[in-house]
Amino acid sequence: MTVIELGERREAAPAAPPRPPRVPGRPARLLLVLALALVTLGGAAPVRARVPGMVPAPPGATPFQVGDRLYVTAPVADASDSHELIAYPLAAVADGGGRPAALWQAPLPGRGEVFWLTELAGVVLVTGPTSGDDTFLTVAFDRATGERRWQQPGAAVGGGGKLYVHLGVSTGGSGAFRRLDPATGRALWSVPTPPDSLRFDFTAGRTGRLVLVPAEGPTQVWDADSGRRLRAADLTPGRPSRHQRAQVVGDLLVIVRGETVTGYGLDELDRRWQVQLAQVAFVTRCAALICAEGPTGGLRALDPATGRTVWSDPRWTLLAERDGRLLVTAAGPVASWPMRVLDPATGRGVADLGDWQLAGGSHRDAPLIGVRWVDGRRLAVARLDPTAGRAWIWDVLPGVQGGCQAGTVLLCPRQDGTFALWRLDR
Template identity: 45%
Template sequence: MSIIELGEVRDEPASTPAAHRPRAAGRPLRSAAVLVLALVVLSAAAPLPQRTVSVVPASRTSTAYLGGDSVFVVDPPAPEGDRFLTAYAQPSPTGVGVRRRWQAPLARLGDYLDVRVERGLVLAMAVNDDGVFETTAYDSATGQRRWQHPGGPQPITEGGLLLTENRGDREGAMGRVDPGTGRMLWSMSIPVPSNPAYHRRNGEIDQFVLLQPTGEVQVYDAGTGGLLRSIDTLPGDRAAYQRVQVVGDLLLLVPPGSTRLIAYQLAHLQPLWTAEVPLVSFVFACADLLCAVPQTGGLLALDPASGVVRWSDSGLTNLADVRHGQLLMARPGRGYEVWDAATGQVRTDLGEWALLPVLGLDAPLVGVRSGDDGRRVVAELDLVARRTRIVDVLPGIAGSCQASLPMLLCQRLDGTTALWRLSQ
């Protein structure tokens, strides 16, 4: 079912009155009346901003996910009876509502954490009733089940999927699966307590790094699973625990209990520099710099070529996103600010918003907040322009929203799930 809603009327700032020319002598007053009448007719004929809202056929205990051009509904666990994954087509711009594409049976028990579209498949990720994280692949057009394997999927540059199964204090596994057939092309075990680090090219993995308990850092090809190169980083203490990250073309190593950050060139595992920094929690790329987050909070921006600290901030800030040389930083009680990644300077204050999950790394950032009348204000947070753009103001939203503009999926106050095509 689809409903066409009129858009909200927003107050625009009054424009400066233009200077009026003297009216020509003897001009009949009726010409002004005709002009007014014409303006009224034209304004009535102009289409008002509209939005389309469609109710998604989902129970109050079901979970819905945006993916590709579809909405996927996962039924809750069912100790008795049937349980399904149902795919619905998103409403068209002409107002045609959601329609069911296909329905596939699910195991009665297990918690589903995500459903997404990748490599022409619908991938449903769940923790089964045995506590194992696994991925089930369905044909995106028909819903036919293709394969099921343990682990979480990530796309690799050679067209396949890399499945990684981390089991915490137990040995895990990873391998490459052929998306079309489900055949495992290679697999290997993951040491304890190491977590793989990934090198990406154009958003897809081409290499990954494993840190062995012995201190050996190993770089593998994601397509073949073959070992490319390795280096011994713990010649003395073989029992010490280290952490490793890949940021851009750098491999970053945090030695055990150290306030040092050691950078290697990933291509040849050559040491580049060592920086004295507080205990590092994690590192990420921020424009042309490296941003390190100490365990005590704050932010350090380092030169990736030398490790020299370019700027730092010790405030209670949390990074929310990085876009085009701009950092979206959250300050408790103050909302979001846009910082220049090169200098750490605050560029603008965007106010308080709740960021929504969005599809795609480059998808527009979308935030919502409550209005004075209880409705939800939906806005795009543009870090490059350093401003917010109000997209719509919607009534009756409870939460659990996902966005892929112009589409917005939310649960409503009456417990139903709805999909909006917003008037941008």
């Protein structure tokens, strides 16, 4: 495969490309246009065109990639307000194309909408809204057969290989947080939760913790494995904090109250530092530092030991961190997405990957895939490599729409009512 470093090249790309006209029966012309598009992107083309696998994608269908499976939720044909879950094997997807046969189909309860899906302990877990109200339902299907094993009210949360369900998440009132046995749905323990107070810490290699940060009363840290309370402390004695935002970042609980940002140690809930910062919307990990981002972008990197500002740059918003490098794009609304790589220790730019939009990821460590339109009709696809500081041209795809998803495969909706699937490791 040819490797191209794009550098500063630009391709104008409309936000909503027009539907291209079909040109049946002209493969030679199509190959010529594809070759010219690749020349525009860098002067070389793949050795051969990739032929995708296909699965049906009726209107309203939603795909979820999990491991070696593709799950699709879709309306049932000729059945009003009924939806089903369909499982497909991703191992059957190869450059040779074809249509993987469905492994099983199962009816979905309630509205049939699903916003969270994963696999755990031999079951497929889905969460969506129930019919007629604003609460949520979690359902477990047997991974091998699609048989429904159990269902419980609440929104499911996965972490550290465990299953948790949060009740009352959508009502604004008090609820509960439970750990469940994924095979049976049996509750192993339950903790009452004040409204809008729940935070998580599932750092790899360490026992998970859940943190309750209520507007009034003590902040509490619980062991997410056993349900045992580890620590409680009133962080704002004598005064409620109804407009605070809290986030677990590494070993710290970071709380934003107006322009005051405070870092507390998770083990003892002791105050480590406090700084004044304007316009902080949220905080997250930036390699060894903490990044505070404004409501419309702009990054400020903080020393987690002292809260001191190490560097700041109003131009960027954070997209991802990989192998000690930060992938950022322009802050605020932009017509195109300039992809840059920063050194997290200094905020210095180390690579320009060109203008791309990031394909949606099926999980946190999903491949970083950039897409952009060529002539408004074909989708250029590149692997974004922050470590090497390069964008690797992968292909230019005709006949697809936006909304691509990167995971085990690259999945793109097509204009003919199917999902097209390409293996990214080929």
